[in-house]
Amino acid sequence: MAKVVLKLEDDVSTDVIYPGRYMATVLPSETPKYAFADHAVFNEKLNQGKIPAGSILVAGLNFGCGSSREQAASCLQGHGLIVLAKSFSRIFMQNAVNVGLRVAVVSELEAKEGDELELAPNRVTNRTSSRDFAIQVLPKAYREIMEGGGLIAHARKKLLERTHRTS
Amino acid sequence: MGMTLAEKILAQSAGVQHVTEGDVLEAKVDLAMSHENAALVINQFMDIYQGTDLKPNVWDPDRIAIVFDHRVPAESSKTATNQKKVRGFVEQQGIKKFHDVRGDRGGICHQILPEFGYVHPGQLVVGTDSHTTTHGALGALAFGIGATEMASVWALGTLRVEVPKSIFVNIYGHCPPGIYAKDIILNLIGKISSQGANFRVLEFHGEAIDAMSTSGRMTLCNMAVEAGATAGMVQGDKETVNYLIGHAGLESIDVDFPMADYDAVYTERIDINASTLSPQIAVPHAVDHVCPIHDVEGIRIDQVVIGSCTNGRIDDLAVAAHTMRNRHVAKNVRVLVFPASWKIYREAMDRGYLDALTNAGAVIMNPGCGCCLGVHQGALADGETALSTTNRNFKGRMGNPNAEVYLCSPAVAAASALKGYITDPRNN
Numbered sequence: 001m002a003k004v005v006l007k008l009e010d011d012v013s014t015d016v017i018y019p020g021r022y023m024a025t026v027l028p029s030e031t032p033k034y035a036f037a038d039h040a041v042f043n044e045k046l047n048q049g050k051i052p053a054g055s056i057l058v059a060g061l062n063f064g065c066g067s068s069r070e071q072a073a074s075c076l077q078g079h080g081l082i083v084l085a086k087s088f089s090r091i092f093m094q095n096a097v098n099v100g101l102r103v104a105v106v107s108e109l110e111a112k113e114g115d116e117l118e119l120a121p122n123r124v125t126n127r128t129s130s131r132d133f134a135i136q137v138l139p140k141a142y143r144e145i146m147e148g149g150g151l152i153a154h155a156r157k158k159l160l161e162r163t164h165r166t167s
Numbered sequence: 168m169g170m171t172l173a174e175k176i177l178a179q180s181a182g183v184q185h186v187t188e189g190d191v192l193e194a195k196v197d198l199a200m201s202h203e204n205a206a207l208v209i210n211q212f213m214d215i216y217q218g219t220d221l222k223p224n225v226w227d228p229d230r231i232a233i234v235f236d237h238r239v240p241a242e243s244s245k246t247a248t249n250q251k252k253v254r255g256f257v258e259q260q261g262i263k264k265f266h267d268v269r270g271d272r273g274g275i276c277h278q279i280l281p282e283f284g285y286v287h288p289g290q291l292v293v294g295t296d297s298h299t300t301t302h303g304a305l306g307a308l309a310f311g312i313g314a315t316e317m318a319s320v321w322a323l324g325t326l327r328v329e330v331p332k333s334i335f336v337n338i339y340g341h342c343p344p345g346i347y348a349k350d351i352i353l354n355l356i357g358k359i360s361s362q363g364a365n366f367r368v369l370e371f372h373g374e375a376i377d378a379m380s381t382s383g384r385m386t387l388c389n390m391a392v393e394a395g396a397t398a399g400m401v402q403g404d405k406e407t408v409n410y411l412i413g414h415a416g417l418e419s420i421d422v423d424f425p426m427a428d429y430d431a432v433y434t435e436r437i438d439i440n441a442s443t444l445s446p447q448i449a450v451p452h453a454v455d456h457v458c459p460i461h462d463v464e465g466i467r468i469d470q471v472v473i474g475s476c477t478n479g480r481i482d483d484l485a486v487a488a489h490t491m492r493n494r495h496v497a498k499n500v501r502v503l504v505f506p507a508s509w510k511i512y513r514e515a516m517d518r519g520y521l522d523a524l525t526n527a528g529a530v531i532m533n534p535g536c537g538c539c540l541g542v543h544q545g546a547l548a549d550g551e552t553a554l555s556t557t558n559r560n561f562k563g564r565m566g567n568p569n570a571e572v573y574l575c576s577p578a579v580a581a582a583s584a585l586k587g588y589i590t591d592p593r594n595n
């Protein structure tokens with residue numbers, strides 16, 4: 001069971017998730033500090049460790065639209081957050097899968113801040129409202145990378161396979 | 168069943184006869200572009216080789232382009248250190264398509280790639296920047312990817328792609344005076360919303376596109392991503408050949424460009440009549456909050472930004488210079504001009520545009536992205552309003568979440584700079 005710690009509207013851009021002025025910071029070990037930097041209250045809670053890993057952000061349509069900056073995914077991953085949205089922007093979704101940020105498309109989801117949710121592989125149960133919502137199945141290409149521990153491990157495996165084939 | 172332009176290119180890149188939406192392919196990349204965020208790509212690239220006994224060498228240094236543009240010259244020691252790290256990598260890997268902070272060959276990545284003849288019709292182009300869609304203007308399939316994805320491309324030379332659906336966008340009629348590519352794309356985004364083309368390609372057709380310069384097509388495709396599109400595309404044609412030979416300086420080009428089949432299947436068709444458009448404005452804080460200029464005329468502005476990868480080409484600067492020549496920027500308004508490249512900067516200087524603009528009170532900045540995304544120069548104060556020819560107006564975009572950004576064409580920006588409030592350029 002995990003708590004909804006932030007409820008967001010549609011079209012949350014990567015400028016909101018990770019403001020451009022912190023883009024010179026690139027390493028996944030350093031980006032979490034600036035997650036939602038312009039949302040001072042939430043950012044402070046994150047940095048003070050008041051939000052346990054496994055907590056949930058609930059967003060509307062098109063979460064992560066805008067810039068391709070991977071910091072927007074790595075900063076949330078660093079805090080161990082899970083993002084449930086009605087839909088994601090293409091680049092953000094791919095980045096999330098690549099860096100191991102847990103995301104799921106739940107197009108009908110109804111939840112508010114403070115609600116307790118239970119996540120199963122293909123369904124979310126809102127324990128507060130006692131309602132179930134289906135998780136959309138991700139394309140196979142995404143699942144392969146997620147199950148293989150992210151894109152770095154996946155690319156390493158492919159690289160080794162190719163090298164062995166040619167040698 | 169026929170194929171769309173994007174499908175044609177993906178089939179070719181994956182070495183198969185036919186593809187259809189939803190197919191997952193391993194496609195060969197023709198050109199892989201990064202900017203300062205190459206610093207993160209390098210980090211992830213090295214990580215891929217961890218624990219293997221392989222030497223970390225990129226798959227093909229001639230297919231990698233790196234352009235410094237986001238924070239030039241470096242605004243902080245952190246950026247300077249990142250740039251230094253990238254320079255070292257470029258040197259060590261033998262990457263020749265490298266554009267440092269230089270007046271002879273520098274500029275914004277999305278201008279540099281076409282300007283130096285790196286992008287051709289039919290290519291698969293990826294970049295660690297969402298506005299990589301710009302290169303669809305030359306008939307390439309071009310889109311943004313994240314840094315780790317790019318690290319994987321550097322290692323493998325291929326990319327896992329799911330074939331996207333395409334939307335047929337027909338722009339008919341002709342742009343009347345005062346109406347530009349920017350107005351067309353803003354109108355389209357307003358119509359279909361910021362997610363209207365999510366996971367899809369916008370394929371542009373119609374007589375207004377046929378008559379449009381490569382510069383205008385770049386403006387269109389640049390902002391395709393603001394409708395959520397994977398890519399925006401215009402088929403290569405005579406204009407593309409003229410651009411590549413006349414402007415980019417190629418000696419010759421194979422004109423056997425891939426074209427969409429007449430029986431290609433599109434998920435949707437959208438028609439826009441360019442002849443009846445008025446200047447379009449995107450109001451804060453979303454690019455799809457679009458209205459005709461009439462609805463927002465008179466709104467006071469503190470800063471005007473003309474330029475960027477969206478609208479910083481010579482024709483854009485010409486419009487601004489003609490509007491502002493022998494006139495003066497309104498009191499308490501700051502006008503910042505960002506040519507898209509140093510080549511354009513020098514051409515604008517030769518043509519007297521920079522003289523006209525500075526005499527009117529504008530400040531000419533060095534080519535770069537910094538102001539648009541609020542990372543380097545031109546930040547806004549609390550409560551201030553900017554009118555900008557750039558591509559995004561998200562909350563916090565120009566460096567301050569308590570400021571507002573309106574988006575428009577260079578004609579609207581220049582006319583409004585003179586008045587100090589949003590003004591219809593057709594009344595000037």
